[in-house]
Amino acid sequence: MQRVLVINGSPKGNNSNTMQLTNAVLEGIRKADESVNIEQLNVCDMDIKHCVGCMSCWGKTPGKCVINDCMQAVHESFRKADIVILSFPLYFFGMPGAMKVFVDRLMPLMETYRGAVRNIGNDAFHEFRFDTEDKRFVVISSCGYGRTEEIYDSLTKEMNFIFGGGRYYPLYCPQSEMLAIEQLKPQINVYLERYRRIGELLGKGEQISKEDIQAVSEPILPQRAFELLVNNYWNMMTPKKKVYLFGDSLMKAVMPDESGMYHSSDAIGFSDMEEKYHFELSNFAMPTFTTSQILPYMKNIMANKELPDLVLLEGGGNDCDHDWARFASTDGEELINRVSIEQFEENLRTIAEFWKEKGVPCMYVVTPPIDMKQFFRHLQKDEKLSMLKDKFPDVAPMEQEYKDYKAVMYKIIDEYHMKKIDLTNCFDSVDNISSVYSADGMHPNEKGYAMFKEAFEQGFASMEY
């Protein structure tokens, strides 16, 4: 009658992923040998005292431990077993603590070390005190990582020192949490069948080939599918972060249609990003708003809203823009910014202080320069603004104004140590700036907004809430 000793080192007892694999091996063994005697130890349920390092087991009481606990009987079972199976999850690239306590207490089974030094390679460091020629050792372990290469290197080295490389069968399973997914039953069964087969070979006392061992370590799912599943799982388990966005029409990806009517859109792709980076975006951006409007609007909204985990701020383009109605009514004499640069700075500082006081981190979204020439052509379609081209034959001064407002933005970003999503250079690779702007020269077109996406994604990926 063959004896099998199974040492289960998972704190999850019989619900252990690893034990699913081990049970498949045991099924195989039973199939090959109906009379087999299987003893299973669940180390987490046993009262195993720590090794105290007295080394009596090598000196005063060779082969015997001075601690009188359940391990005395375990040593006996270990000696008698034909097949010893260690079954445990990978914890921090090694065995779990309880299992290590158990293994430390196997010291009495090892030959006394008498000081020799040699090149060990993959050999066992110690010999067992008794003949293990006919014994077979199996190490079954599962891990959450997507593959077993590298991740099992340190454990392999440890097991080689204990048993000797080639003296035990390493059955290491990656993507272990997939074993718990009901919908993957068919794939899991194919996988478990490989473990059953190994069990059968063990039960018959036959050799297990390298190919058989390799097959049990193959990932259950293709890497991409695995990654998606794991990501979705953690997204499901983790509450979504709340992100609030205050800004102007650009953050609503507003574009004019052929008749000049403006519509918001999802051309930046925020919905996809919410899914991918696991946040819930409340987009409070308001078309045409300057910071002088954003500020009271923001305070008003926050009067009865929960604090978010992160605030995205955008704005400034409308502040720097001009009061064109006044320009027209004064026959081109008076041209003032919608919000003066001084007021703009004050507004930004007040906004930054508002969030600082609440302890909510801010990220500033800096938008790229508009297509000024096209913007002017667009404005001049209005007869009342036809004098624009005489007043501003060159758009350079206007472009400089936008740069001055941007400099204020960067100043406040630095002052308040805000992170930023900088879209300024988004269109650098574009030969003709008009190709990424709508007919008004102010709003990017579908293609332009889509070019914001990468910078936003980088920003969201680097978010620390």
Ligand SMILES: Cc1cc2nc3c(=O)[nH]c(=O)nc-3n(C[C@H](O)[C@H](O)[C@H](O)COP(=O)(O)O)c2cc1C
């Ligand atoms: C504390 C802890 C440490 C872990 N360390 C690792 C690790 O280093 N590498 C890995 O791939 N998985 C690691 N995992 C995941 C487990 O190895 C994996 O979920 C395993 O299948 C659990 O097996 P069990 O159900 O038999 O206990 C760790 C899990 C825990 C709880």
